Amino acid sequence: MASVTLQALRKRFLDGTLALNDLSLQIADQEFVTFLGPSGCGKTTTLRMIAGLDNPTDGQILFGARRVDQLTPAARNIAMVFQSYALYPHMTVRRNLEYPLRKRGVTGKERDERIARTAALLKIEPLLDRLPRQLSGGQQQRVALGRAMVRDCDVFLLDEPLSNLDAELRAHMRAELVQLYRRFGHTMIYVTHDQAEAMTMSTRMVVLRGGELQQVGTPDEVYHAPANRFVAGFVGSPAMNFLPGDLVEEAGVLQVRTQPFKVSLSDQRRAELAKGAPSVLVGIRPEDLRLEPGDGPGRVVLVERLGHESIVWVGLGDQRLCCRAAAQAPLAADQSVRFLADANRVHIFDAEGMRRLIGRC
Secondary structure (H helix, E strand, O other), X not given: OOOXXXXXXXXXXXXXXXXXXXXXXXXXXXXXXXXEOOOOOOHHHHHHHHHOOOOXXXXXXXXXXXXXXXXXXXXXXXXXXXXXXXXXXXXXXXHHHHHHHHHOOOOHHHHHHHHHHHHHHHOOHHHOOOOHHHOOHHHHHHHHHHHHHOOOOOEEEEEOOOOOOOHHHHHHHHHHHHHHHHHHOOEEEEEEOOHHHHHHHOOEEEEEEOOEEEEEEOHHHHHHOOOOHHHHHHOOOOOOEEEEEEEEEEOOEEEEEOOOOEEEOOHHHHHHOOXXXXXXXXXXXXXXXXXXXXXXXEEEEEEEEOOOOEEEEEEEOOEEEEEEEOOOOOOOOOOEXXXXXXXXXXXXXXXXXXXXXXOOO
């Protein structure tokens, strides 16, 4: 096992596309870090450079104190699980698990012990004599994980390994991966576009956009104190609501005013707010925005009854806001509503949304 250090990592492809720009990051030994972002943000490119499948244009990659960006993938002692299971179709499960050990000259007795131990952990002992085509998607994914885990590697890399599974199995495999991580203690780097995977599995998240680092932090930090509008809108489902707002001082109290609501800032929160333009961007998550039936600026467009809660979509001029409400909230389509917000639960960004000025408490 080893820490991973990325120093000013940059990747430009031959066609001129800049896939990753000046990424510097320290991943601690035995940490579970998730790279999160939309397609084309540079997360898989970063993983492939760590694995040695792509070469960086500039920058360095270190495992511990050892520089590895000039080494072959085999010399880096990494294990990788791909989105496609990449199992050898003509080999049984046992032989698929055995193959990387044979390539490294592991003796027969030790091979058998490692395979037995890994198969027991993944609960695939009954599958050892089957071919990949005889397995379900979830079983194939377990075997792909097992083939990586059976090795004694320094760094464990996972490239969207659960994206081909159905929703129920994906949730089950998320829990199993976390348990395996806790048991093995490998340094794990996980790539996904699924925020649920990043939020539930990571010790830290790395959010990328267009090859640029947006934020690094624990799931709680990224969710409750997003660095900018992109992170705030990308992390969270349903997404954060955004409204143009103004800072207005009235009777010595600083207020944030938007079309549907206004909130007064405490002295502590006021002190957080750097002096700047009076126009800001206000963000509020659906669970922090409350609705009251009555004569107000909003009109209910749709109520999605989900059993345990309701998701309410409200029209406000040419904009739609989203609110989480109680399962049996007395709200119906075409109903007028008022908006209520807690000053401690609003996020304030600069007018362009490039940086957070105040996050929720």
